[in-house]
Amino acid sequence: MNDTVYSVLQKRGFIEQVSDEEGLNKALEQKIVCYAGFDPTADSLHVGHLLPIMALVQMQKHGHRPIVLLGGGTAMIGDPSGKTETRKILSREEVIQNTESIRQQFIRYLDFETQDGALLLNNATWLEPLTYITFLRDIGRHFSVNKMLAAESYRSRLATGLNFIEFNYMLLQAYDFLHLYQTQKCILQLGGNDQWGNILAGIDLIRRMHGGTAYGLTLPLITTASGTKMGKTEKGAIWLDPKKTSPYDYYQFWINTDDRDVKRFLLLFTLLSIDEIEKLMAIAEQEGWNAVKRVLAFEATALTHGYTAAQHAQESARSVFYGDGFYLDSLPSTIFSFDKIRGGIPAFILFADTGLCASRSDARRLIDEGGGYVNNQRLKSFDEKINTSHIKDGVILLRAGKKKYHRVIIK
RNA sequence: GGAGAGGUACCCGAGUGGCCAAAGGGGGCAGACUGUAAAUCUGCUGGCGAUGCCUACGGAGGUUCAAAUCCUCCCCUCUCCA
Numbered sequence: 359m360n361d362t363v364y365s366v367l368q369k370r371g372f373i374e375q376v377s378d379e380e381g382l383n384k385a386l387e388q389k390i391v392c393y394a395g396f397d398p399t400a401d402s403l404h405v406g407h408l409l410p411i412m413a414l415v416q417m418q419k420h421g422h423r424p425i426v427l428l429g430g431g432t433a434m435i436g437d438p439s440g441k442t443e444t445r446k447i448l449s450r451e452e453v454i455q456n457t458e459s460i461r462q463q464f465i466r467y468l469d470f471e472t473q474d475g476a477l478l479l480n481n482a483t484w485l486e487p488l489t490y491i492t493f494l495r496d497i498g499r500h501f502s503v504n505k506m507l508a509a510e511s512y513r514s515r516l517a518t519g520l521n522f523i524e525f526n527y528m529l530l531q532a533y534d535f536l537h538l539y540q541t542q543k544c545i546l547q548l549g550g551n552d553q554w555g556n557i558l559a560g561i562d563l564i565r566r567m568h569g570g571t572a573y574g575l576t577l578p579l580i581t582t583a584s585g586t587k588m589g590k591t592e593k594g595a596i597w598l599d600p601k602k603t604s605p606y607d608y609y610q611f612w613i614n615t616d617d618r619d620v621k622r623f624l625l626l627f628t629l630l631s632i633d634e635i636e637k638l639m640a641i642a643e644q645e646g647w648n649a650v651k652r653v654l655a656f657e658a659t660a661l662t663h664g665y666t667a668a669q670h671a672q673e674s675a676r677s678v679f680y681g682d683g684f685y686l687d688s689l690p691s692t693i694f695s696f697d698k699i700r701g702g703i704p705a706f707i708l709f710a711d712t713g714l715c716a717s718r719s720d721a722r723r724l725i726d727e728g729g730g731y732v733n734n735q736r737l738k739s740f741d742e743k744i745n746t747s748h749i750k751d752g753v754i755l756l757r758a759g760k761k762k763y764h765r766v767i768i769k
Numbered sequence: 770g771g772a773g774a775g776g777u778a779c780c781c782g783a784g785u786g787g788c789c790a791a792a793g794g795g796g797g798c799a800g801a802c803u804g805u806a807a808a809u810c811u812g813c814u815g816g817c818g819a820u821g822c823c824u825a826c827g828g829a830g831g832u833u834c835a836a837a838u839c840c841u842c843c844c845c846u847c848u849c850c851a
Contacts, residue, residue, distance in 0.1 A: 517847085518846085518847080519846065519847065583806095583807080584807075586796090610805075613805060613806095614805065614806075615806080616806060616807065617804095617806050617807065618806090618807080620806095646804065647804070647806065648804060648805075648806085651804095651805085651806080675805080678805095679805060704818075706818090707818085717815085717816065717817090718816085718817070718818080719815080719816060719817070719819095720798090720814090720816095722818090722819095723798085723799080723813060723814075724798075724799065724813095726799095726813085727798085727799040727800060727812070727813065728799070728800055729798080729799040729800070730799095740818095741818070758798090758799085759798075759799060759800090760799090760805070761805055
């Protein structure tokens with residue numbers, strides 16, 4: 359007997375809370391339609407979105423129909439859940455633009471082509487035409503303000519302040535669920551745990567208006583073993599768009615996973631079977647964690663950027679960390695003219711101009727602290743001149759600290 | 770609408786005329802140690818070819834030799850009352 363989706367999701371660590379475990383299990387015996395929403399608040403998805411995506415992937419893998427709901431309408435409002443303060447309201451143009459660029463990114467993960475394949479919808483389609491009075495009468499009357507205020511996502515905001523526009527977010531998300539229930543027979547919503555209240559509101563609305571039954575399942579908030587929110591680094595999010603986070607950096611992000619997180623991440627963010635993952639754990643015991651982290655990084659990169667890009671990233675990493683690392687095109691790089699360095703250019707200016715350092719002052723600091731390298735030779739002074747003698751095969755290899763490499767291509 | 774409190778760097782938060790590019794903590798970066806891990810210790814953490822100059826304590830003006838600090842107006846947030 360094959361495992362059901364539910365038990366797979368459970369074993370892999372996808373499940374935080376379920377509205378009605380027994381009922382959902384029963385419902386999952388048939389093919390169902392489920393959805394997860396993604397608000398286009400930026401022009402790319404990031405690693406934080408990966409969990410609901412992978413959950414949808416697992417659903418599709420097990421024969422169910424996933425809907426990707428782009429929040430072109432809800433993004434205009436701004437979800438207060440899990441946020442400590444109101445975020446700035448995006449302009450219409452931004453939302454539309456973001457929606458377009460995010461749309462493309464889902465194609466990698468889900469199959470939208472085959473019959474009954476995944477669907478991609480935008481809630482702006484039905485939210486924008488709503489009229490206020492009608493909405494209040496039809497939908498608004500089903501909501502108890504007392505109940506809403508008791509919801510964690512709002513309660514935590516009462517101290518710091520909650521704007522009325524945000525207060526409405528729950529209604530809109532509930533309405534989305536209702537709409538998908540009516541038009542697509544969608545009976546399950548997946549979402550982050552901070553969405554729990556919003557999801558329940560949808561289930562409730564469906565019951566009140568149609569006497570229908572729907573389910574909700576929330577995914578755990580993924581924090582790393584060291585306690586930080588996953589996928590956020592000081593440089594900002596790890597994006598899924600290769601133009602914003604290169605496949606090489608993406609691969610490096612996964613390689614740098616904390617030992618304690620490796621197994622969990624393999625289960626959540628790769629499609630390797632549970633058996634295979636167990637085997638990898640045995641390998642970690644014998645050969646050390648790096649071997650297994652390479653598998654994690656490769657699999658995760660391949661899912662997001664494709665097999666070839668993952669291979670390139672892996673080769674670059676290997677060459678840079680274990681070889682001389684010169685010929686690798688997937689490292690971040692900048693092209694400079696020969697003229698620029700002909701007369702010799704001070705190292706700190708070069709570091710700043712490539713973007714490897716945020717400013718010249720930053721570059722001076724880095725080099726003063728012994729963290730600046732050219733061709734893997736540590737620089738002694740920030741104004742050391744870099745000139746044509748440093749070019750090897752048309753490239754000067756810069757390095758900041760232990761891991762950040764940058765190629766300067768001289769043309 | 771009324772009364773009160775407040776807005777300081779990436780975040781929290783001290784500072785109530787000069788010694789303030791602004792204590793302390795967190796975060797981050799670098800170094801050492803390592804396994805491209807974790808933990809620990811040390812240094813750094815606005816910009817500028819730089820023992821100095823410029824910009825910065827919600828915004829705009831003003832007082833002063835000197836303003837994060839005092840005054841005026843404005844904007845925003847919170848608490849209580851309506």
